[in-house]
Amino acid sequence: GQNIDQPTEMTATEGAIVQINCTYQTSGFNGLFWYQQHAGEAPTFLSYNVLDGLEEKGRFSSFLSRSKGYSYLLLKELQMKDSASYLCAVMDSNYQLIWGAGTKLIIKP
């Protein structure tokens, strides 16, 4: 079967760095997405990785290792507004997104 695993909840301090991990087992691979979802709002796109390595975009970076079926989202200089759920999703061989259950990130002052 297809499976995406990510931690249910994480807590971090304002100004710090946090890494949210995602491991996957899917039928084929056509890229991995990270989305951010604030409570009561729509998920919004953060990043897309299809090749191994690190993609940096401002305070957010995303890493992919296809051989290990592993990705992480790195958030630097955390701000209170970063409190949200972070969703990992993999596009399988049929170009359908397989979603993780999301990681709820709590930022404390």
Place this chain on the structure above:
Amino acid sequence: ETGVTQTPRHLVMGMTNKKSLKCEQHLGHNAMYWYKQSAKKPLELMFVYNFKEQTENNSVPSRFSPECPNSSHLFLHLHTLQPEDSALYLCASSQEGPSSYEQYFGPGTRLTVT
């Protein structure tokens, strides 16, 4: 503003009611999706429409009936729902192509079945 709108934002309905959810995308995309989001569970893909043709239904119960009259509008017709159908229903759209599969989501309809 994400370019994808959904109405209503909140809906409470009894198990014998019939209601419809509406989604509209203003992005010129050619694919639209319905997802179900339950607490602490992964997003569940319900239906996919590509160029107005349904391409995926993922064994969704027949009490959910999609309609896609054109590439900008998507409906989800609901009838004789069960309490376990209470969830957030998200609509999304994308421009499918060799390098563009990012999905844009609407704010969702919070459905409560009593």
